[in-house]
Every structure is written in C-alpha cells, then in structure tokens.
Amino acid sequence: MTEKVRLGYACVNMTLTNRPKKLGGRVTTSRTARKATWQNGSDDSKDWDLHLLGERTLLNANDLLHYLQWNNDHNIKLFRLGSELFPWHDHYELNELPQFDDISAKLLECGDYAKEHGIRVTTHPGPFNVLGSPNTEVVRRTIISLERHSEVFDLMGFEPSFENKINIHVGGSYGGDFDGTSKRWIAGWHKLSDNCKKRLVLENDDKPSMWSTQMLYDYFHKEIGIPITFDYHHHSFHPDELSEEAALKLAATTWPDNVRQCTHYSESRAREKQDPKIRAQAHSDYIVDEINTYGLELDIVIEAKAKELALLEYRNIYAYNKKGVLL
DNA sequence: CATGGTCAAGTGGCA
DNA sequence: TGCCACTTGACCATG
Numbered sequence: 001m002t003e004k005v006r007l008g009y010a011c012v013n014m015t016l017t018n019r020p021k022k023l024g025g026r027v028t029t030s031r032t033a034r035k036a037t038w039q040n041g042s043d044d045s046k047d048w049d050l051h052l053l054g055e056r057t058l059l060n061a062n063d064l065l066h067y068l069q070w071n072n073d074h075n076i077k078l079f080r081l082g083s084e085l086f087p088w089h090d091h092y093e094l095n096e097l098p099q100f101d102d103i104s105a106k107l108l109e110c111g112d113y114a115k116e117h118g119i120r121v122t123t124h125p126g127p128f129n130v131l132g133s134p135n136t137e138v139v140r141r142t143i144i145s146l147e148r149h150s151e152v153f154d155l156m157g158f159e160p161s162f163e164n165k166i167n168i169h170v171g172g173s174y175g176g177d178f179d180g181t182s183k184r185w186i187a188g189w190h191k192l193s194d195n196c197k198k199r200l201v202l203e204n205d206d207k208p209s210m211w212s213t214q215m216l217y218d219y220f221h222k223e224i225g226i227p228i229t230f231d232y233h234h235h236s237f238h239p240d241e242l243s244e245e246a247a248l249k250l251a252a253t254t255w256p257d258n259v260r261q262c263t264h265y266s267e268s269r270a271r272e273k274q275d276p277k278i279r280a281q282a283h284s285d286y287i288v289d290e291i292n293t294y295g296l297e298l299d300i301v302i303e304a305k306a307k308e309l310a311l312l313e314y315r316n317i318y319a320y321n322k323k324g325v326l327l
Numbered sequence: 328c329a330t331g332g333t334c335a336a337g338t339g340g341c342a
Numbered sequence: 343t344g345c346c347a348c349t350t351g352a353c354c355a356t357g
Contacts, residue, residue, distance in 0.1 A: 011350050026352095034334060034353055082350055088335080124349045128336035138337065145336090169348085172338050206348075207339065279340090281347055303349085334353080341346085 005293055006260075007315070008078025008301045009308045010124070013067055027063045031056040032087035053087055054097035060085045061106040068110060072117045076311065078262075078299050081123045081152070089148040090141060094155070104155050111156030120299060121156070122262065123149050124167045132170055132185030139188050150196035160198035162227050162259045167201050170211045170220075178211075182219040189224060203229040203264065204247075205238060206281045212240035213247040217254065227254045231264040232291070233303075237281065245294045252296055265291050266303040286310045290318055 016027035033052060040047040064085065071079050086094060097103065114121050129142045149166050158164045173181055189197065202220055204213045211219075213235060216228045230251035235244055242250065248263070255261045265287065270276055272284035285305040293300075304310035 017351085028352080030351065032334095032352065036334095037353080080349080084350075084352090090336090126336070126349045127338070127347085129349095130337055133337070135337085141336075167349090171348090174338090209339070279347055281340095283348090328357100330355105330357085332353105332355090334351105337348105339347095342344095 004297050005291075006078050006120070006299045007311050008076060008080065008120070008122075008299065009311050010080040010301055010303055011082035012307050013070060014307045014309050016063075016067065016070060027066050029060045029064045029067060030082045030084040031060050032084050035088075038088070048091070050092060050096055051098050053092075054099035054103070057086050057097060058099045058103050058106070060087075061103050061110065064110045065106065065113060068113050068117070068119055068121075071308075072113075072119060074308070074312070076308065077118055078120045078301060079122070080301055081121055083123065083125055083145075083149065085152060086148065090144045094148065094151055107152065107155040108157050111153075111158055114156070115158075120163060120260075120262075121153075121158070122165045122167060122301070123152070125149055127169065127171055129168045130171045131168070131188040132172060132181040134174060134184065139184070143188060143191055146196055146200065147193060150193065150199055153199065154195060160195040162199060162201055162256060164199055165201045165227070165229070165262060166196070166199045167203055167229050167262075169203050169205050170216070171205070173210050176209065178215065178219060182223075186220070186223055189226075201227045201229050201262075203231055204234050206231070206234035208238045210238065212238040212242070213251055214240045214242055217250055221254045225254075227251075227256070227259075227261075229262055229264060231266075233264070233266040233268070233281075233283075244292070248294055248296065260297060260299050262299040262301065264301050264303055269305075287314055288317070 019027055038049040038052050125145055129145055130138050131142050133139050153164045170185055202216050205211045213230055220226050228251040230248050235247050252261050267284040267287045269282035269284045270278040270280055283303055283305055287304050287310055302311050
C-alpha cells in the first residue's frame with residue numbers, strides 16, 4: 001500500500017552534514033577537491049591525483065549508505081543524489097580510480113538497501129549540462145557527464161528506468177530558436193547510451209524565454225517520449241497559458257504507467273525573507289504553503305535550503321503522522 | 328580550529 | 343559588464 005504523496009529532498013542532509021565531531025563528524029556524499037589540489041600542470045597533462053579523488057569518492061559512497069538509512073528511519077523514501085559523489089567525474093573513467101572495487105561494492109550495497117526499503121533515488125545534473133547548445137564542445141562534455149550519472153545508477157544495480165530519473169533542463173533557447181534548439185537537443189539525446197536514455201527526463205524552466213511544460217510536451221515528449229518533471233515554482237514564471245493543475249496533469253501523461261510521476265516543489269525566498277531585492281527564482285529555507293496534488297499520486301522533491309528539516313517541518317505543519325503518512 | 332574568501336561547468340535576466 | 347540564480351556546499355589558506 002503506497003501513500004498518495006511521497007516527499008523527498010535534495011542532495012544534502014543538514015543534520016548529518018553538520019553532525020558535531022563528538023558524534024562522529026560530518027556525513028556527506030559531496031566531498032570534492034579544488035582543481036588545483038588534484039591537478040598538476042595543465043588541464044590536459046593527465047598528471048592527476050586520482051588516488052585523492054578515489055579516497056573522497058569512497059568516503060562519499062560510505063556516507064550514502066548512512067544517508068539512505070537515515071532517510072529510511074525517518075520514512076523518507078525519495079532522495080536526490082548529488083552530482084559530486086564521484087568528484088570531477090567527467091575527467092576520468094570511473095573504474096580508473098584506484099579504489100574502484102571498494103567504491104563499486106559499496107554503491108551496490110547502497111542500491112540493494114534502497115531497493116529493499118523502497119527508496120527512490122534520483123539525480124539532477126547541473127545547469128552546465130546543455131544538450132541543445134550550439135557549441136559542440138559543450139554538448140560533448142554534457143554527454144560525458146550524463147553518462148557518468150547513469151553509470152553511478154548502473155553501479156548501484158538499478159535497472160535503467162525513469163524510476164531513477166536523471167533530471168535536467170533544456171537550459172537555453174538562443175534568442176528564441178526553439179525549433180533549432182530542440183533539434184540539436186534530440187540529436188544529442190540519440191547519442192546517449194540506452195541506459196542513459198531510459199533514465200533521462202526534462203524539467204520545465206523558470207524563465208518566460210525558455211521551456212514551459214507545454215513546450216517540453218510539444219517539442220520533446222511528442223518526438224521521443226521523454227517524461228516531464230513538473231516544477232511548481234518554475235511553472236509560475238512560465239505558465240504558457242496552462243493553469244498549474246493543467247500543466248501538472250499534462251506532465252502526468254508523460255510518465256509510464258509503472259513509474260510514479262515525479263515533481264519538484266519550492267517557494268520564493270524573496271517572500272519568505274520579505275526582501276524584494278532577492279531574485280524571484282531563489283528558493284526559500286522552508287516551505288509553508290500546502291502543496292496541491294490535484295488528486296494525483298505524486299513523488300515530490302522539496303527544494304528548500306533547509307533540506308530535510310524543511311520536509312520534516314512541512315509534515316509537522318500539515319499533520320502527517322510519525323511515519324510520514326498524511327492524517 | 329574557526330572563519331571567510333573562493334571555487335569547474337552554460338545560459339539568461341537584470342542593475 | 344558583472345552579478346545572480348539555477349543541482350548542490352565544501353575546500354583550504356589564513357589567523
């Protein structure tokens with residue numbers, strides 16, 4: 001019996017990240033290194049300290065299991081994994097890390113734990129992943145980055161599926177050239193591995209000049225069947241004549257029957273802080289409005305700066321029981 | 328050991 | 343032109 005709404009949060013657990021030293025110290029999946037720390041010489045000299053990156057990756061992988069267990073203990077069954085599990089992963093093959101065997105064993109353990117406890121793990125490569133860019137070098141690097149994200153899910157033992165979505169934005173329109181941009185984007189998509197294609201989904205942008213839910217549906221879903229992540233907050237900046245309900249339900253039609261629709265929810269930081277100087281798109285620390293699911297069964301990733309604390313507080317406000325089930 | 332300046336990547340909006 | 347915002351703090355030099 002699944003609940004109608006499953007809430008999740010993104011990448012960082014404040015409680016674990018800020019755990020005091022006397023209780024064991026920081027728990028994070030985002031250890032990285034400055035470029036200057038692990039690269040000697042020029043960018044392409046290949047004189048790199050992969051041992052350092054591997055050490056940090058192994059610590060990240062160990063802490064991922066800790067994260068999943070913490071989430072499960074708090075009945076949080078949806079979690080976005082950050083992109084820095086393997087820091088600088090687009091600069092090397094994952095199995096080039098000296099500690100790869102230990103890392104992959106731990107990630108498989110993480111994947112098994114997630115499957116056993118019904119935890120949906122997703123990820124969201126950054127705004128630098130621009131598959132429709134006119135710059136072919138940008139597209140080339142994007143493809144590498146997306147493949148690395150997909151490989152992490154392979155290592156976790158996840159069958160390729162939108163259940164473990166890799167979520168990105170189109171992220172550009174180049175003076176309103178929607179036709180050309182979508183054609184370039186889809187051409188790039190065709191170059192991805194099958195596993196990556198089976199995981200990649202698109203999210204509506206937060207600017208009127210960019211890609212609304214309706215546009216993603218027309219230009220991308222109709223062409224290649226790609227699912228659409230509906231972001232409530234972004235929608236308010238580019239509704240494109242669709243009501244929130246209509247856009248949410250249009251996005252709902254793009255998900256396969258056996259995969260629950262996933263959405264993103266955030267609120268205005270400018271409103272929360274009562275400060276009009278803050279950019280309208282910026283995210284609040286906590287969320288206070290009740291999320292309207294319009295009767296759908298949804299997975300909702302809460303994008304709030306206070307992370308899991310915002311999720312738990314939301315449950316408090318809206319009378320969820322200790323198991324996270326709406327009363 | 329706490330702090331604060333700084334850090335890889337693309338794109339677009341704004342002062 | 344340079345900052346901010348997005349997926350995300352964490353690194354690391356300095357005192």
